[in-house]
Amino acid sequence: MRSALAFLAGLVFGLGLLLSGMADPAKVLGFLDLAGAWDPSLAFVMAGAIGVGAIAFALARRRRASLLGDPIQSPTRSRIDRRLVAGSLLFGVGWGLAGFCPGPALVALGLGNAKAIVFVLAMLAGMALFELSQARPAPEVAARPD
Amino acid sequence: MTIAWTSFTPWAALAGGALIGFAAALLILFNGRIAGISGIVGGLLRPARGDAGWRLAFVLGLLAAPLAWLAIGTAPRLHVEAGWPTLIVAGLLVGIGTRYGSGCTSGHGVCGLSRGSLRSLAATATFMAAGFATVFVVRHLLGR
Numbered sequence: 442m443r444s445a446l447a448f449l450a451g452l453v454f455g456l457g458l459l460l461s462g463m464a465d466p467a468k469v470l471g472f473l474d475l476a477g478a479w480d481p482s483l484a485f486v487m488a489g490a491i492g493v494g495a496i497a498f499a500l501a502r503r504r505r506a507s508l509l510g511d512p513i514q515s516p517t518r519s520r521i522d523r524r525l526v527a528g529s530l531l532f533g534v535g536w537g538l539a540g541f542c543p544g545p546a547l548v549a550l551g552l553g554n555a556k557a558i559v560f561v562l563a564m565l566a567g568m569a570l571f572e573l574s575q576a577r578p579a580p581e582v583a584a585r586p587d
Numbered sequence: 588m589t590i591a592w593t594s595f596t597p598w599a600a601l602a603g604g605a606l607i608g609f610a611a612a613l614l615i616l617f618n619g620r621i622a623g624i625s626g627i628v629g630g631l632l633r634p635a636r637g638d639a640g641w642r643l644a645f646v647l648g649l650l651a652a653p654l655a656w657l658a659i660g661t662a663p664r665l666h667v668e669a670g671w672p673t674l675i676v677a678g679l680l681v682g683i684g685t686r687y688g689s690g691c692t693s694g695h696g697v698c699g700l701s702r703g704s705l706r707s708l709a710a711t712a713t714f715m716a717a718g719f720a721t722v723f724v725v726r727h728l729l730g731r
Contacts, residue, residue: 447618448648457608467667548652559675564628568685571683
């Protein structure tokens with residue numbers, strides 16, 4: 442049941458990315474290119490997602506457990522530290538170079554796009570490098586806000 | 588600044604965004620988890636016991652989305668401008684950066700902002716600014 446729900450959530454998420462046009466790096470770069478012919482679509486994607494998401498997270502906050510009886514693992518960290526900013530900077534540069542962030546890259550990989558396959562492999566390598574750089578096994582499954 | 592009216596798709600963007608929000612709603616309300624793609628994928632590299640199943644299922648759902656899309660409609664437009672070396676550098680940066688910064692467009696941008704998290708707002712503002720700056724440098728200073 443948990444896996445079925447997670448599969449459904451992934452499927453709906455992917456369909457949302459496709460419908461919104463965000464699976465297309467050219468469209469994402471059109472948003473990031475403020476000095477060129479600017480395509481504001483991505484801002485509308487965020488507005489739609491946050492509009493629905495805000496209701497869901499408000500409901501979740503009032504619950505002890507999820508509808509399947511699992512703990513609601515909402516992130517607890519609130520500190521804005523160097524890791525957060527440096528990591529986000531690196532991510533933003535990579536995002537701007539290719540027009541891919543993790544979700545759209547996986548959807549494009551599902552379409553069999555060769556460039557998406559290469560991007561995702563490099564992304565996985567980057568994530569593996571991060572894991573290796575952590576001295577102890579990261580205790581992060583529970584508390585990370587990602 | 589000029590608006591690209593011909594490629595601007597506000598309604599599809601809003602509707603697609605709502606679907607993304609709905610997916611995040613499903614995951615937090617039923618599974619109690621945050622729909623952050625980089626965290627879900629990254630957590631698969633060194634999963635705790637019993638923690639890999641839902642992550643794998645979510646990723647499979649993402650990968651299946653284009654197949655479902657093709658079954659009901661036409662192939663989506665997808666154009667990757669970046670060359671191969673750029674893609675590899677970009678992928679590495681996205682992989683390291685999202686894990687070091689604990690999130691990406693979905694975890695910080697969608698879920699974090701939906702929760703009203705200031706930490707996620709700082710992250711989102713940072714990666715957006717870096718994205719704007721990078722595209723400016725690549726397209727307008729280097730002139731590609």
